[in-house]
Every structure is written in structure tokens, then in C-alpha cells.
Amino acid sequence: MGILLKGGKIVTAVDTYYADIRLVGEKIVSIGKDLEKVGDEIISASGCYIFPGGIDTHTHFDAHIGSITTADNFESGTKAAIVGGTTTIIDHATQNKGESLKEALRKQHKKSHGVCYCDYGFHMGITDWNDEISNEMEDMIKEGVTSFKMYMAYKGNLQVDDGVIYKALKKGKEINALLCFHCENGDLIEELISDAKSNGNNSLYYHAKVRPVLVESEAITRLLTIAEIVDTQVYIVHLSSKEGLLNILDAKKRGVKVYVETCPQYLLLDDSYYGEKESESFEGAKYVISPPLRKIYDQDALWTGICSGEITTIGSDHCSFNYEGQKDIGIKDFTKIPNGAPGVEDRMGLIYTYGVLGGRISINEMVAITSTNAAKTFGIFPQKGTIAVGSDADIVVWDPNFSSYISAQKQTQNVDYSPFEGFRKQGRVLHEFLRGNKVIINAELIEKEPFGKYLFRK
Amino acid sequence: MGILLKGGKIVTAVDTYYADIRLVGEKIVSIGKDLEKVGDEIISASGCYIFPGGIDTHTHFDAHIGSITTADNFESGTKAAIVGGTTTIIDHATQNKGESLKEALRKQHKKSHGVCYCDYGFHMGITDWNDEISNEMEDMIKEGVTSFKMYMAYKGNLQVDDGVIYKALKKGKEINALLCFHCENGDLIEELISDAKSNGNNSLYYHAKVRPVLVESEAITRLLTIAEIVDTQVYIVHLSSKEGLLNILDAKKRGVKVYVETCPQYLLLDDSYYGEKESESFEGAKYVISPPLRKIYDQDALWTGICSGEITTIGSDHCSFNYEGQKDIGIKDFTKIPNGAPGVEDRMGLIYTYGVLGGRISINEMVAITSTNAAKTFGIFPQKGTIAVGSDADIVVWDPNFSSYISAQKQTQNVDYSPFEGFRKQGRVLHEFLRGNKVIINAELIEKEPFGKYLFRK
């Protein structure tokens, strides 16, 4: 009748215990000691952890940066998600200037419909503001888009000013939507780029130099001040620095409510990947992302921020470009290197290996930051994000005994490198279920036709 | 065969969902949709929440303050706990100066053995220090006592100095024990008391004046500095002030790990209860506790601290003295008023009513701070503190539709007043189970013979 998952160790954001799980249809229907088989298919999870499917809060599939399109589209991107143990992603529909939000959403639906291997939702990126856009925010809620994204960077393109942030936050508060922010001071970055260029500093090494920590930490403080004036909460995407985190703590001391996301790359990589100033290697272009990689010092602070509950979600910020043919457009001019890197496939494995096994977080904290908190923050809990009776049977059976190394050659995501090449990955997805359906069995992807559904969020 | 609890809404620190629960023996054995009755007794939880039994991290039953004994002993105290929805308490065995820890523990076992209505454990209060005591800490671990309490106040009596704190923290780190601290600067309190007396300020009004916020916030900063030097974590009991919380946040910014407890009285009462300076009323003596009640401003900060995850446990600091015959010993001299107030009975109801219904915290946060976090922090998870397969069936079926007011006349705890007299209490314990046994059914205490067990903690 259903599927009976036997012998696994269930891990939620709070609990860890041995029990069997029965899935019927798309849902978890019971959890118990030695559940009896009543016409179910039995699948063994013996020796394995049972996690709620991962939720990646931050992807950019089939996205266009100028004339360049990301290497991964929704098909390859969501397939990589499933392979990595992520059963839900939240991608971005981003309004072009002058475009309506509806149109932006329509286009994103068109790109994603019918090709997704995992379930998916959208944040709506707002880059333009007027009364119509403001009204459209309400329409978006009705379309299941309850979170909006704004950029304090990318001047002349995505960047919005403080007045627009204020208005959007007011509107968001009114309609109970969550606003997400890319926090970097775009005006200053423009100037720093201009300085670098006028000094003939065109190599990728300068990517991190023109986006110093202070442009992030300043933007964070400014955003949180506006949120304080409006008296509302905000979500900060891809926090990269200790200084930024300290500014968040200062705002919290004043009573500002803020959700914070970071990414595996900010937890595990540092700016030495950009190489030396005089290096002629272009390898560092693989790490040209914004905000840029920081110091070991910042990594430590971010792990601490997770432990102390300041950082509650981990997105991949997957935005992949091929090293050959895409990244290399900027070989003579770092500002032309498309910003972004892949990450959706290895997010869970890295957090398990370096977070849990590395002794930095507990296994319950791993579930919280890779799945549960995301579901709660973005309005899909308890449908997603937990192992509980009545929830979607999005389940990862994680075999902790398998060892491997990350390698672009073996990856599912459709890009020619991995920023985590050579990193250890302990454990793997042995079985995986999406809404009760088997998608991976015995470490083989068996989902032949993508059946991921759009998530209408609340 | 077992008990089948049907139709309730299960609430854990993370999840909220409708499901049935089967209890067999002392444990939860399955949770599911429409579980079938297989020879079980069926009890309806329809329309009710199902919480894990409350865990009160901080009680003082049958305690002696000088020559005065608390109004509640283990029998009346644990009975009140059960009545209020608390199935576990952690009380204090406190070493007298010169006494061994073993002896202190033996005496506490003697007082509590066979008379407790709920399960119980002990913190060991250390007031004296030498190599033997240090060694005894390890013995205590073997006795199931994994947390130790020290006082930075009560000079000449319980107070230990910074050197002892350092040594105890080092030892605690070595044996993996948690040290808990009462943070007030006892030296300064002594002087402020002396000043008050020499100015003829003997009324209870001065109790709060001689223990200003700064003596708490200073002690916190000092403790956390010592913890930073030792590189270990600590637990701060009964935090009462915003300034104290801000100092904790500053220490966290430096990477210090600290657990924080507060109490319902600091969340709900303020120093206006001490009356005016010139008042002749002695009513305020009911609120003579240490630290003293603070301002509304501090209450707000503490609620915010709960929401932001800085404060993770709520203890009652139950230490009851009768108003007549005990508190009134200090009618002419506030320093003679025995410090303490009752609280174990109403802790859960107050947090539910003023926290959850007051819109300050979610119902999951309530479970986290009244039960789950305590279990995790003090080494009794997952046996206690959650609703999960395999855990002890310590279960509260909470009927949210019942309304009442707190009144000393109706209370179970054996003391002649309540500091929360007249406070609203929404909801009540409809049924309650301790290790699978029915202790309250239909709002009646049916546990006739106390069968609470000592908790051997890890």
C-alpha cells in the first residue's frame, strides 16, 4: 500500500531517534518502533540517517547576466539538487527594468515548467519601483510568491536606492511578505572598480579588492536601520563576513529582527583562491562571486554565527558559468567575468562533512540550517522541512559510510568545474523520496521524467 | 496493551501536526495518522495540544536559608509541578562549607527519595573549594549529577571568588560538566546593604536598590571573561536584566559560548511590586527575590532574547516562603526577609498565556524553552524533552479552551501566596502522563502515590 522505511535513524531539527516511517501517497503517515508491514514495500534504511529533503534557498538557474546564460538550466540544476539530497529549491524570478512582476513570473514559470526534478518556488527580484509594482507585490502573494529580493549592489542595473527599500519594506510589512537583500554598497563598488581600472588593475585578483568587507558591512547596517524605521523584519542573503555578522548582532541588540543566510563557499573557501597579485593564472575566476570569498577569520565567525543561531539558512547561491567559454570572457578585464559559481549539488554533503563531522555543528543543526529553517522562513512548513506525520514525504536516506571526493568530472550539474574540487564528501544519498516517490534508490537516480512541482508558498 | 492518545495536535520544539500517539510501557512507540487500536486504552486529546512534559531547570525544595526552611518540600513541590504540567524538575543539592559533595548529595537524596510526584535530578551547588571537592566533581558525574552551581553573590556564605570559578571551570571542562552561575557581585551588594542600613533604609523597598542591574551585568561580564580564558561554556541562571543580556551578546561577539536561563517573574513582573519608597505596606516582601524584579524595559529585552535564541531555558527558581511567619521576619530589616518565591506550578501556564497567546513567542518556542532545551542542556535528551518515538512518554495534553486566574487559594504548592495572584491562565492540563503512567486525567490528579524517579543524567 505504501512504503515502509525501516531501521533508519531519523534526524529532525530537534530529534534524533531510531524508528520506522510509513509513507502513503505523498505523505508521511506514521512513525514508530517496529511498524508492521501492511501491504507496504519495505525499504531498508539500516545504518543510515533519515533527513528531511534539503531546501536550497538560493539558486539562479537559466539566468541571464547580460548576454550570458548560466550553464545550468532548471533541468540540469534541479537534477543536481536531487542528486545532492535537495528536494526543494527556491529560485529567482527577476524583473527586468520596465517589466511587470507578472511578466517576470510568467517567464520563469515558462523556463521551469515540466523540467524540474525537484519541487521549486520563486523569490521575485524587484529592480524597479512604482505604484504598479507595489500593487503587483500583492498579486505575487496570490501566485505563491511570498518573498522578494532586492539588490543594494549592481549600480545602474539591479540596484535600488534607500527610498525604494523603505517603500518596499513598508509594503512587505503590510502584505506580510519577506524581503531579502543582497547587501553590498553598489555606489562604492563602482568607484573602487573605476579606481582599479584607472590603475591598470584588470586581473581577477582585483575582484575581491573592489568589494571589500566594509561595502558589505555598511550595506547591512543601512538596511537594518531602514528596517528599524519601518519596524519590520528582513532576510539577508549570502552573508560572507565577520564584520557583517557583528553589525547584525548590533542591530539585534537594538531589537531589529533579521534572518540571515550564508553559503558553503563562505564557510569553506577563502580569498587565497584568487591567487597572488602578480599571478598570471586565471584559475581564480572560478571563485569570482559576489560578495567575494573572505578570510579564514570570517569563516570561523560564520560557523559561530550558525551555532549561536544568528545564521539560520544555507543557500548555495548556485549560479554556474563554465570556466571555458564563459568565465574566460573576463580574462583581460575582471569586471567582465560573469559572477557566480555552482553549488546546489554539494551543499548538503559539504555541510554534513565539514559541519557535522568537522565538529562545528550538531546533526540536528545541520537539518535546521539546510532544510527546516528554510521551510519555516519561506512559508512551506510543515509541508516541507521536517520528518513528521502529515508532512510531504521528502526524505533523504543518508549513508554515512560512503566516502568520496568532489570532482567536476563526476558531477551532475552542467558546468565544467567545481569550486570544491577535491573536497572530501563523507556520506551519500542512498535513497531519496520526493513527495513519497522514489527518486534515488541505491544511489541511482531513478527519476526519469522530472515531476517537480511549483510550490505555492504562504 | 498500551494507551492510544487520539486526535491531539502534537507540538515539539520544531513541529506542529495532528497525529495519534501510542504509549507502551514508559515510552512513546508510534506516532501516526489514525493509528489503529490494538488492544489499547483510547484517550481523546481532541481539541488539545500535546506537549512534552515541562522541565523546570531551577527549583529549591526543602531548602534551608539560615534557620528557615522553604515552605515547599519535595512532596508538595513536585506535586505542584505535575499539576502545572511539569514532569521533570532539577533541584539543587548544595554543599555546606566544609561538607563533601557526596554528603550533600546523600542528604538531598534522603529528602527526595520516594516522595516526588515528578522525575527529578540535581545540580550540585559548590560553595567551598579544595582538591577533594575537585575530585568529587568526577564522582558526582558517576552519580548522575552533571551540572554544578556556583554563586558570585552571598558573600561569606555561598559566594566563591574568581580563582575558584576559574578552577571549577577548568575541572568542568575536563570532565565535560556544565557549570551554572548566579551572577551578582556579592562584594558590592554587601557594601550597598551596609550603606542602606547606615542610612536607616531598612524597608523592603531597598532590597532592589542594593542589587542594582550593574551588579548583575558586571558579574556576567566577569564570568564570561573567565570562561573565555578557560575556553569553555557556562550557564547563567535567572537572568533578569537587559544590560546583562547585552553583556552576554558582547561576549558572544567575541566567541564565548553561554547558555542563558530566565524566569517567568523577570518576564512578567516589574519593580513597581516593591511599592513606593515611603510605603508602609509589606506586600512587596512577596517579591523579595535575587536578582530583584527590574523594569518593563528589561522584560521586553528578555522576551526579545528568547525570540532571538539568546535565552534558551525558563526555570521557575521556585524557593517558597510563607508571607506570614517567614517573609515577615524581615519586616523591620529587609536583609532578614528570606529570598525567594514560588513558581513551579504556574511556569507553563504563564509562558503559554503571556508568551504564546501574547504573541511574543510561537508555540514551538514555548516547548523549546520550557522543555526541549532544558533536556538537551542538562543531559536528559531524548529521554525527556520531546515527543518522539522512543522517548519517555512524559506528555501533557493541554486544553487551550479553559480559562482561569491564578490564586493562592486554589494552588497545590504549599505556600500562602502567589506572586502571580490574579494573573490570567489560559488553558490547563487535561491529561498528563509520566513515563506512560496517567498522573492527571480529566484535570484531576490521579497519581496517589508519588512515583517520580531520580534522573541519572549524562
Place this chain on the structure above:
Amino acid sequence: MGILLKGGKIVTAVDTYYADIRLVGEKIVSIGKDLEKVGDEIISASGCYIFPGGIDTHTHFDAHIGSITTADNFESGTKAAIVGGTTTIIDHATQNKGESLKEALRKQHKKSHGVCYCDYGFHMGITDWNDEISNEMEDMIKEGVTSFKMYMAYKGNLQVDDGVIYKALKKGKEINALLCFHCENGDLIEELISDAKSNGNNSLYYHAKVRPVLVESEAITRLLTIAEIVDTQVYIVHLSSKEGLLNILDAKKRGVKVYVETCPQYLLLDDSYYGEKESESFEGAKYVISPPLRKIYDQDALWTGICSGEITTIGSDHCSFNYEGQKDIGIKDFTKIPNGAPGVEDRMGLIYTYGVLGGRISINEMVAITSTNAAKTFGIFPQKGTIAVGSDADIVVWDPNFSSYISAQKQTQNVDYSPFEGFRKQGRVLHEFLRGNKVIINAELIEKEPFGKYLFRK
């Protein structure tokens, strides 16, 4: 041959002592005990303090706000300065958009030339930015203008963005010029004004509401971050709030160097002057200045900031408009009320009365903040700002025994009200010298033809 000032008590930023002073030509030539008369005119300063002439760092004479011209021009404004004990003012030449700095300076010279009763210099207000303006900054240095002013408020008018601030600070660092900033977030003020208007909140009461402390404190933090990136120092004009001061201290903790100015109005007046929300009185328009008046709490913090050396200069921000005929343009719409108030005349008297006699600062600190520090910061020391051999004989003989009350009826400045109406003023200018010339003798202005000179600063 010269003038021998006998019997006074000389006060500098450091010293206080009795001595005679001989002035020859424009300079102080000797200071000593019982200096002998060698053909000098003797003027008694017995019973009086001898201060260096005041330096007002912040005036707007003959300024145009839209189509409205300030009530005071250079003639009346500088005459009021002299009457109040101020011998030097630094006014603002402000570039109109599209205009060259040279042209702006030329116009300001034209307005001021030959009509000033005291010596004067100019800050150059930059509102527009391009390579020519950047180059012109160097030209300005050659013209004796070594400080530049920028506005983070007044969107669409004076406001510059973060990129321009960055560029200007870099240029300023290169040419060793000091940049001064009006710190309020103009984007947010725009939105708050728009909100107020759309709610029908048009009365002057809302002036302070649309410019809350947070728009100042945010702008300060942002400015100081940009200064940190550029690694240069800045000058913050008219600091009004405690929160702003705390943010300055935080930046100082990171090593940012910043000079801070406040004004008598922020030290002595509070936002109760704006009246109640429903008040129909328009009196509060007299206090419509930007930033607006704050709380008593902020006043205390600013006085403390002076004592602790964080705030080093006091400007008047004199920018006067008549209550009748000018302020009342905004009677139906607070945004039309011209922003500004008079202050140059009473600055010294208020700081003496409320600062020194009020016990908040020492008499040496008064000299430091009203004169010496300004001279040092703005490149006119030791010519101005001290009582020392070789310095300009800009001397105020202050009779501390005279008492009066401030009243618009008696004032020299050409405006129909005083924001300090009814405030006590203890002491008065008995005699005053500008570059050795008698300008006030026996409390009478005897300077008939204005002979103030333009100060070529370094």
C-alpha cells in the same frame, strides 16, 4: 605705541592666569606680569576674562534657499558676530548645480567683500561632481579655501551619493583638504515626508518626525565607513543626537579619525519646542532646522561628548529667516518652512553661561571649543584661536559680572526672533579687538566701517 591691556585673566584652551598683554599693530607682542607702559594706550581688563576671539565654524549669511534669502547678510551677520564676541566666521560658498567652484567663490566674495565686521573664510559646498570640479578643488586651496562641504540630505538638490563622497574624500586626501558633511539620509527623509503628506500630516510638528535620529545615525556610520575605505579624516557638522555620537565612537574604536561639531541649539533646546501634535500654534516653526531638535537625553550626551573630547567645535549654523514673512510660508505645509535659525550672536554667551557656569565644561574647554579647535581644524592657527605672542590680537575682554536675558528686541542680528528668547546670558563683551583694532569698547560697538578681512586658509 601699542595697546596695553592690564589686569585681566587670560584664558586659553590650556592656561588661565593673570597677566598684561601688549598689542602692537595687528599682533600680540608680549604677555607679562606688570608690563611697563612704553607709550601705549592702557585699557583696563580688571575683573575680566581675556578670551581669544570666538570662531564660528558654521554660518550661512546672504544664502538663498530656493527663492528665499536669509534674513541676515554678511553685514548684519558679522556685526552680530562681533557683538557676541566672535571675531572670525567661516561661511559657505555653495556651488549651484552645473556651476564651477570658482564661480561660486567669486559670488560669495562679491557678497561679502567690504561689508564684514569680522574676519571671514569660506567652506566650499560641492553639490555636483565631475573631473573639472575635482580639479577645481585644488584651485580652491590656492584661493584659501581648504575645507569642503557635502550634503547627504536634500535629495535632488544638494545631496550627493556615496560614490561622489568617495571620490571627493580621495581628492581631499590627496590635496590635504578637510571635507565636512551634513549627515542625514536624504532618501529616507524624502520617503518619510511623502508618508507624512499622504497622511495629511502637514503641520510643523512633523518636521522632526520625518527626520528621526536614525536617519542621522545611519548617515554618520555610512560616511565613516567610506572614510575608513579611503583612509582619511572627515568633519561632521551639527551633530544633534546621542545615537549619532555613539556611532562616531564605534568608528573611532575601529581607528577612524573624525572631527565633530555641534551647535548651541542641540545642547540647549529640545523637541518639545515643536509643540504637541494637535497644537495649532506655529511658534515651533522658529525651531525648524535640520537636523531637528532632539531630546534632553541627547543634550546630555552631547555635553558629555564635549567633555570627553569627542566633539571639538561649536558652530552656530546661523541661517536666519524671519518668523513673519519667511517661516510662515510653510504654515500649511511644513516642508515649505525655510530651514534654519539665527545663532551667531549668542553662541559665546550661551556656552559661557550654560556650559561654564552650568558646570558642564571648564573655562579652558569653552575657549577650546568656541575658538582654538576651530582655528586648528580649519587652518588658521596660530594666527587665530589663541592668546599667544605673535598671534593676531583678536581679543575679547569678557566682563563676567554683567547679567542679561536674550531677547530678539535687543539683538543685532537682523531677524525678528531668537530661538533662545528669554535665556539667561551671564557676562558680556566689555572690550573687543580685531587684529589689534578696537571694535568694542565699554560694551559699545565702535567699529563704524567694517574692516573684516577674508582669511586665506592653509
Place this chain on the structure above:
Amino acid sequence: MGILLKGGKIVTAVDTYYADIRLVGEKIVSIGKDLEKVGDEIISASGCYIFPGGIDTHTHFDAHIGSITTADNFESGTKAAIVGGTTTIIDHATQNKGESLKEALRKQHKKSHGVCYCDYGFHMGITDWNDEISNEMEDMIKEGVTSFKMYMAYKGNLQVDDGVIYKALKKGKEINALLCFHCENGDLIEELISDAKSNGNNSLYYHAKVRPVLVESEAITRLLTIAEIVDTQVYIVHLSSKEGLLNILDAKKRGVKVYVETCPQYLLLDDSYYGEKESESFEGAKYVISPPLRKIYDQDALWTGICSGEITTIGSDHCSFNYEGQKDIGIKDFTKIPNGAPGVEDRMGLIYTYGVLGGRISINEMVAITSTNAAKTFGIFPQKGTIAVGSDADIVVWDPNFSSYISAQKQTQNVDYSPFEGFRKQGRVLHEFLRGNKVIINAELIEKEPFGKYLFRK
């Protein structure tokens, strides 16, 4: 009749200007351009700076640490002071436990009377507390001792507890005395020493390890909290660390008033002088002082603190012990190494060379921190600490063109090493006057009989 000092450049805490100075008797009587000779002896100061004589706020001459007596007594110490340009020192009379303050003062007078080459005063060190001591504080004021010193370190010896600090601060506030504090947590140091010893860590390398920055920063925060409760000001001696300075700034943000002193060794030396862990050299013992030397990072912060006005005085903490025969008592046990180092002789030269010429402070700031501020803080201004008419003619004529290197071989202080061996010293004392008397002429000490006087402070 007097002495006419011609052609020098006078430097005060505020002013820098060329003028002649006439000294008559013990005082400065006039300052002016081209003062005429009226029977005076003319001494040329051409090409030289004229500073007020230095004031060293912190010396320990003829002091006993256990059974060891400092290498310098009042005779050699004050002679070294004069040689280095310091005309006033404030030494310490320190009460032995059980001794009266009067007795302690009497003994110090006995040691110093008639043998001092410069003027001198005393701080009174209080190590014991009772009502008599409290009363004696008033007597001390009448004896010209207006500042008191307490130690938060040296447990069981000099250390006082928080209650005593509180009482002493209250008394000090009442009688308008300034209390000075050595801020290190002595309880913790005791434990860290004990840990080191039990690990066999006996070499001088561990001196700094057992006195980490946190024991200083904690003590500072605690002291300033007590000062906040008492609502009074305090003076912190020999600040050594950035963390300590940041804590001072935090207290200032809350409105606490505090004076801060540092020393040349904390500005110029770092903990690398203690050598490597495994080093067998005992050279580092020369730097065994408390607090210990810190990091370059701390030096930078302290210089910044001087610039921003947080640190206002520079004492030498001169407490000299010979390397051979005294320091080497601790060759096998670092806790036996007498704590202290010489410094009085080179304080002025080091601050001039590394502060002024190093571009860290202005020459006026040098005068402020080496002389003027000390005079103001400790009640001897304007008698001492400035170049002004009526002040004592304590004058240093500093020839900036002379270059030398510091070497123990050439020094006047009576100790066998210098911690600044090999440091450059630019400039030297060409002439020096103590109360109008020539003490150094043409770089030769001509004061044959010491005539330094005890300073009765107010």
C-alpha cells in the same frame, strides 16, 4: 635681575610660537617678542624648542618588593629625571598592611627629603581598609597628597577587593580625591601562575602568559562599573592593551568619566622581547613588568588612544632592578623575578622621537601628555605643566638637532640595563630650569646639591 631666554620656540599643550621668556625668581614673568634685557642674564634658546618641564606621573624610587629594594633611590631617580627633561615626579608612598597612612607618608618623606633633584609629590597606596584609613584619607589631603592608588592585582599582598574599592571611591568622591588603579584581576593571575607552575612552566616566557590581556580588560570593566555605581571618576594607571582601551570606550559611552595613563614601554615594546617558549636566554627578564608587554596591535591602539584624547598621561612606571643580582633571582622561577623596569630618564626623549618625529602625535600633544595633563589631573596646575606667565619656571630647552642612541652605559639612572637599549633618541636637553634655577646648561647637569621640593598638591 632675571634670566632672559631668547630665540626659542615655545611649545605648550596648545600653542607653538617664537618668543622670549623672562624668568625672575622661581617664576615666568613675561613672554614676548624681542623682550628687552633689563639687567638679565641672557641665555640663547635659538633653534630650540622650549617645553614645560616633564611630569612623570608614575615612579617607584627606593621601593621594596619583598626583601628586594629598587636599584634607584630618590637621589639617583630624580637625577635621571632631570637629565631626561623631567622636573616633577609623583612617586608612591605605599601603606604596609596594618600601617597607618601617616606612617607610610612619614617614611616616604624620610627617604626623599633633601635628596631629590627634581620636585616631587606622592600618591598614597592603600592596601588595607578600615574606618581609620578612611579618615586618614582626609588627613592626607591636608598633607598635600590628593591621589590614592589601589591594586586589583597582587593577591594576598597589595590587592583590595571590590567592596574596598567601592568604599574608597565613595570616600574619594566625598573629599574630592582622585583614585588610581592598577587593573589586573589578581585572583585569576594567581590561578594562571599556579597552572603554569604545576605544568613545570617556570621560565620568564610565562610571565606574559599568566597575565593575559583579558585579566586587564576584565579588571577595567569591573572598576568602571563600580565607579559608575558610585558616580565618580577614576584614573587607570599603565594601560597596556587595546582590549582594555575598548572597554574604557564602552564605559565612556555609558557616561563614566575616566583618566587613562600609559607608558613608553607599552607604546614601543612588544612581547617578542620575552623570547621564544623554548629559549634559554634570560634577557627577557629585563622586560618582566606588570602588566606585561603586549602586541604591536596594542601599541597601535594606544597611540590612537592618545590622538583621540582617551589616554591623557604618560608615566614611566620606573621601578628599576638590576639584571644582575636582582632580576636573576628568578632565573629558575619567573614568579621570583622582581617586576619593574627603569624609564624615568628616557620618557621625554622617546615620546619626542617616536611620537612626534614618528608622526603619531603633534608636538603640542607631546607637551600635553608628558606634562600639562598630568599637572591638571594631579592638582599642580598652573604651577607646573605649562609655559605661562606666573607659572613655575620649570623649563626644558630642547635641542632637536642632537642625535644619540639609548645605552645603559651612558645613563644616569642607577641600574645595569635599559629596556630601550639601542633605541634612537633625537634631541636632547640643552638647558633646563627648575623653578627658575639652572639645573642643566649646555647639556651638563650643574645642579650639584639637590634642591627638589615636595609638592603640596590640591
